[in-house]
Amino acid sequence: MSDLNEQPGLFDDIDETLNNEAAEPLTSKNVAQDAPLEDIVLNNTITEVPLLEYLLAQNRLRVVDVKLAELLCANDIKQTHNQLFYIILLLCLSQQSQHSCLTLNEVDWSNPFNLRKSDFNKLDGNVPSTLSPFSDDFNVHTALSYLQSHESVGENKPLQLFNERLYFARLADYEQTLADRLLSMSERKLNINNEVLAELLNTYFPADSAIETDWQKVACAIAATKGFSVITGGPGTGKTTTVTKLLAILQSLYKTAPLSIKLVAPTGKAAARLSESILGAKNKLTTIPDDIKTLIPQSAQTIHRLLGVKPFTNKFRHNKSNPLHLDVLIIDEASMVDLSLMAKLIEALPAHARLILLGDKDQLASVDTGSVMSDLCQGLILGQTPSYSQARCDELNSLCFNNEPKLVAQSVSEFKLADCVAFLQHSYRFDTQSGIGQLALAVNTNNTGILNYVEQESTEGRFNDVILDYDFVAKPIEKLVKSAASHYAKYLNLIAQGADVAQVHAAFASYQLLAAVREGDYGVHSLNQRIERVLQQQGLITVSPNTHHYTGMPIMVSQNDYQLKLFNGDIGILMPDESNQLKAIFIDEQGNQRAFSPARLPAHDKVYVMTIHKSQGSEFSYTAMVLPPLKQARMGINRQLVYTGITRAKNKFELVADKKVLQLAMNKSVSRASGLYERLQF
Numbered sequence: 292m293s294d295l296n297e298q299p300g301l302f303d304d305i306d307e308t309l310n311n312e313a314a315e316p317l318t319s320k321n322v323a324q325d326a327p328l329e330d331i332v333l334n335n336t337i338t339e340v341p342l343l344e345y346l347l348a349q350n351r352l353r354v355v356d357v358k359l360a361e362l363l364c365a366n367d368i369k370q371t372h373n374q375l376f377y378i379i380l381l382l383c384l385s386q387q388s389q390h391s392c393l394t395l396n397e398v399d400w401s402n403p404f405n406l407r408k409s410d411f412n413k414l415d416g417n418v419p420s421t422l423s424p425f426s427d428d429f430n431v432h433t434a435l436s437y438l439q440s441h442e443s444v445g446e447n448k449p450l451q452l453f454n455e456r457l458y459f460a461r462l463a464d465y466e467q468t469l470a471d472r473l474l475s476m477s478e479r480k481l482n483i484n485n486e487v488l489a490e491l492l493n494t495y496f497p498a499d500s501a502i503e504t505d506w507q508k509v510a511c512a513i514a515a516t517k518g519f520s521v522i523t524g525g526p527g528t529g530k531t532t533t534v535t536k537l538l539a540i541l542q543s544l545y546k547t548a549p550l551s552i553k554l555v556a557p558t559g560k561a562a563a564r565l566s567e568s569i570l571g572a573k574n575k576l577t578t579i580p581d582d583i584k585t586l587i588p589q590s591a592q593t594i595h596r597l598l599g600v601k602p603f604t605n606k607f608r609h610n611k612s613n614p615l616h617l618d619v620l621i622i623d624e625a626s627m628v629d630l631s632l633m634a635k636l637i638e639a640l641p642a643h644a645r646l647i648l649l650g651d652k653d654q655l656a657s658v659d660t661g662s663v664m665s666d667l668c669q670g671l672i673l674g675q676t677p678s679y680s681q682a683r684c685d686e687l688n689s690l691c692f693n694n695e696p697k698l699v700a701q702s703v704s705e706f707k708l709a710d711c712v713a714f715l716q717h718s719y720r721f722d723t724q725s726g727i728g729q730l731a732l733a734v735n736t737n738n739t740g741i742l743n744y745v746e747q748e749s750t751e752g753r754f755n756d757v758i759l760d761y762d763f764v765a766k767p768i769e770k771l772v773k774s775a776a777s778h779y780a781k782y783l784n785l786i787a788q789g790a791d792v793a794q795v796h797a798a799f800a801s802y803q804l805l806a807a808v809r810e811g812d813y814g815v816h817s818l819n820q821r822i823e824r825v826l827q828q829q830g831l832i833t834v835s836p837n838t839h840h841y842t843g844m845p846i847m848v849s850q851n852d853y854q855l856k857l858f859n860g861d862i863g864i865l866m867p868d869e870s871n872q873l874k875a876i877f878i879d880e881q882g883n884q885r886a887f888s889p890a891r892l893p894a895h896d897k898v899y900v901m902t903i904h905k906s907q908g909s910e911f912s913y914t915a916m917v918l919p920p921l922k923q924a925r926m927g928i929n930r931q932l933v934y935t936g937i938t939r940a941k942n943k944f945e946l947v948a949d950k951k952v953l954q955l956a957m958n959k960s961v962s963r964a965s966g967l968y969e970r971l972q973f
């Protein structure tokens with residue numbers, strides 16, 4: 292099965308949820324605190340105890356999972372207890388890897404924990420006699436028949452089945468809520484004058500003979516004619532430009548009663564970036580009349596701020612019974628939004644609202660459970676028309692192309708929302724002359740031909756926006772640390788010169804070193820130390836052994852603090868304030884400066900280097916990325932991770948990696964188990 296057996300904690304931040312959920316109903320994540328192994332009293336029907344002990348000793352399973360499985364199987368009859376117990380453990384494992392469910396027909400029942408017999412050779416004492424606790428003839432049908440008659444499975448029960456998927460009830464409910472609301476939004480009849488809409492589309496997207504199909508125009512037509520839509524595309528394909536034109540079109544259509552539009556993103560950084568991009572697009576788009584421009588908001592906020600966090604709960608001020616006051620909601624960086632947050636957000640929308648999701652379907656999935664964006668974008672292929680129905684093609688051809696049959700139905704889609712999804716396919720930022728764009732394409736499509744081309748062009752100096760350093764033998768890490776220090780010298784010099792906070796922050800954010808892992812020589816911890824040491828040697832910072840904080844230290848908050856309104860992922864820089872007191876100064880998504888004394892800060896880390904996961908939603912003019920050596924890379928490096936890292940770069944990208952690791956990543960695409968798409972099938 293997919294990546295059920297990966298150990299995420301080793302590589303990424305998936306234990307650090309963006310929305311700090313607490314007090315949720317029963318799941319393996321929140322059922323109880325971990326207890327010592329000896330506290331487990333196993334039901335005497337449990338077989339393969341050495342296997343269980345091995346999984347616990349290897350930290351593959353947690354005691355809390357075992358307790359939960361025991362609890363849910365407490366009343367089972369002897370014959371099924373053992374199997375159900377182990378199935379629930381598999382569900383716990385699946386959820387720890389941020390899957391929404393356990394896909395029963397993908398489980399390898401002969402080796403469900405993906406173990407190697409050779410690993411048992413090193414064991415003393417109780418050696419497992421088998422890789423699987425299930426009998427040889429056990430299969431998905433047996434599993435289903437046991438589960439269907441199980442007292443913990445079903446409506447209003449802790450576990451739920453949907454087709455061949457097993458869920459903790461909470462996640463099944465979120466998925467169903469989301470599917471129902473998206474469908475009803477997409478089916479809502481909108482009162483639009485198609486002639487006026489076609490005219491507006493032609494004004495903002497005049498026919499261009501150089502473009503085969505103007506996908507931006509198609510995207511606008513899709514989003515203007517549906518209550519729910521998705522606009523996806525790679526870096527620089529014009530998502531912000533398109534949505535700005537879309538908002539101009541919508542405000543023109545509803546000129547007599549302007550729409551209340553809200554822009555949100557999952558993190559403060561992403562919201563700040565969206566505000567900046569919308570402002571940039573508004574300034575560039577001279578075809579939008581000024582009276583319409585004033586009706587397009589340019590200030591974005593975080594989803595949490597929009598919903599109104601209730602401190603210390605997992606609840607929001609706005610919900611089904613207290614809906615948001617808005618007509619249109621745009622969610623940028625939607626791939627970062629997890630299932631639970633998306634479901635809560637959708638529930639809080641008033642019945643008449645339109646929802647538009649923006650993002651890159653190929654980026655890393657959300658930190659917490661689910662993969663909503665990629666579920667909704669399943670089946671999109673670069674260079675191909677998405678599977679719109681014939682009726683939708685006719686409608687779009689009439690709105691966008693004066694009835695020219697540019698869009699032709701390819702095949703009948705089984706997906707009920709297929710007509711709501713727009714795919715931007717041409718990058719305006721990274722054309723074929725851009726090494727960054729080509730490298731991102733090579734990785735995203737696992738195309739070694741394009742990779743070879745990028746290598747050749749960058750070696751011969753034709754792609755000067757990409758540096759590929761594969762030379763692991765020559766200890767490139769020294770070079771990388773020195774190079775990072777020389778970049779960071781710029782913002783440190785600005786602090787020394789007393790430059791203003793905005794300038795210092797901008798200089799810091801112009802360069803960022805990303806690492807795929809936390810531990811080891813190529814991990815965040817070690818690299819942070821090394822860069823700090825070089826900066827200290829160069830006299831750019833003064834780190835004293837007695838104080839944890841110093842002038843120039845860049846930090847990233849790692850825990851939400853609702854009181855201070857500082858959130859996981861916020862970046863601050865320590866510098867003296869007007870009264871020469873050392874303060875951590877942050878700039879929020881509205882551009883406001885906020886200073887905190889270091890002692891008051893919530894948990895935070897140094898951030899000369901950040902994980903690729905943490906970099907999602909940000910972009911840096913110069914992005915450097917280091918991947919760990921092959922041995923360490925095998926577990927957690929994948930295509931989505933590397934693609935996300937590359938696409939953070941705006942002007943220059945530097946990769947330090949063993950080429951074999953890059954190839955390994957390109958070959959390994961990961962997906963999360965989810966039933967969202969299935970719930971939206973005809």
Ligand SMILES: Nc1ncnc2c1ncn2[C@@H]1O[C@H](COP(=O)(O)OP(=O)(O)OP(=O)(O)O)[C@@H](O)[C@H]1O
Pocket residue numbers: 507524525526527528529530531532533568572575719720
């Ligand atoms: N149709 C177009 N013709 C020419 N330039 C365009 C067009 N659409 C977008 N651009 C330009 O391409 C660049 C990227 O556009 P935009 O910021 O809208 O893309 P994006 O997909 O939102 O990018 P990001 O990767 O930052 O999310 C901008 O400079 C924009 O002005």
